[in-house]
Amino acid sequence: MTGASVYSKIRPEHLRRQAVVYVRQSGTHQVRSNRESRQRQYALIERAKALGWPAKGVETIDEDQGRSGRGSEHRQGFKKLMAEIGAGQVGVVLALEASRLARSSVDWHRLVEICVITQTLLADETAVYDPRDPNDRLLLGVKGTISEAELFTLRCRLHEGRWNKARRGELNRSLPVGFVRTETGEVLKNPDRQVQARLNYIFRLFRQIKVARRVLRRLVDEKLKIPGQIWGGPRHGQMIWKEPDFADLMRILHNPTYAGAYVYGQHEYDSFDRSPTNGKAKMHPRPIEEWTVCLQGVYPAYIPWEQFVENRRLLRSNWYRHESCGAPRKGSALLQGIVFCGRCGAKMRGYHYSTKEKRAPGYACVYAYVRHGRTPCQSMSTRGIDEAVAELFLSAVSPAKIEIALQAMEELEAQRQETLRQWDLQLQQADYEVELARRRYESADPENRLVAAELESSWEEALHQRQHLQQQRAAFEHQPGQSVGDEDRRMIRELSQDLERVWNASTTTMEERKTLLRLLVKRVHLDGVSEAGKIRIDVEWHTGAHSSIKVDRLRVRVWAPKTPPKAVQRIHELLPGHDYASIAKVLNREGFKSAKGLPFNGQTVGYVVRSRGWSPKAGKINRPRKATS
């Protein structure tokens, strides 16, 4: 293209409008690594000036940096460009390769169309195109198509390459903590014995307790740290010890690498479900059977593959959902997780003390309300129901069955020993560090005071650290109620003859009761509506048998605390001529206590007055009022 033809395309009306330099690169990675191309893009500003535009008439749009191409909906810069061209403010658009302006053919053709209407030129490093010229227009069309085809094949090639490597298990995936890759590419367990032991401990704990949140709580209670890795930055990949964190724990439990498997394609990307903020396709996990590449026995395993599959199943079933019962929780509603509505079949929720009203815990069928905004189906207090189910359960269980509980106690003791072992490992590490610091200090040149002082202080620090650990370990060892001694065992064996006593013991937690109950009871259906004043309880046993009982629906008055009758009488006497606050003062002076055994105040007096239907007006006579006129 000769200079003459270039300049013949640029007319004075073009020069009166703006020149826009459009800078674009996709991917933050490219922004970081491909500086040179960026330099070239900015050099286009100079080219705009050379073509005759004044310096202040050149605008740069580079808002798309760090955004990946394809489709314009998330590229603000491109939108802005289109708007300015559409408004007829742009004389020429300069881009590194004109067809890179738009990454999809649709965007590109739209751009060219608008340029035709608004008589806008397009330019790159070598040429200026006038979209109104039939030859240029043909060229631009072809360029756009080629660019899109190139992009497509490039992506396919990259994608295929990754997949081919992955299928052979050769695509190097980043390894989770607990593994190291040697210089020859071989993957080994982390040689640090403490890292290995802690990971093994986590997997063992999960196998015993079966609930990730409880594993986390154990680790926190035992003040044990978990190994982690630094992500990004100069210390990328370096192992560190960190406070246990739920997300980290889940990552460990969900990662198939620990079962020795090489996996690729665990997730699928839904291109119809994109993040509204960055336009990226959302990621959804695939079930194990659908993992595209899953090669077992590639890495040294911490757990067998079967256990990994089982762990995943457990983690899924612990989600509190309609289909699964969820893990037994601490709450005082005994039937939590296994209680269903006898009217509509939906799962009922256990609710607990609402903080203000101190209501008793209860069960409610709120499915209709939550899902469809309709009136809740039914709700009832747990009182009476829990007792009746417990009684049914206790009478159904023979004393022999409690051996299960004893086994559980022994497991508890084994867990305790295991924890102590973890502590010892941590102490060994501390011993080693003290020793190391001591040797460093002793081998230092005493003449070099500064270094010696520094080494001395780190020796002291290590000593201090060890002492701290020793204290913590001792505290754990001597925690009351942790140790299950022979004496305790004997008592439990005695108790095992009598489940009822175990069940009712104050030391038995609600979680344990729920776990015991679930050994036998599959589901409980409640119906408190069909028969007035009664609740029908249907118990479905794991054996397939059913039992039905009816209990009386508790009326609030039966168990709600009552204001002492004498106080009520006194309030009635004082009501004419006194306001609530002054009645309360009198009552407190005379030593009366409210229903909850507390001193009276205006509110509690008001409650008594209203609930008995006495005229509250009488109580307001003496209330001080400001004259209105």
Ligand SMILES: [Zn+2]
């Ligand atoms: Zn219902």
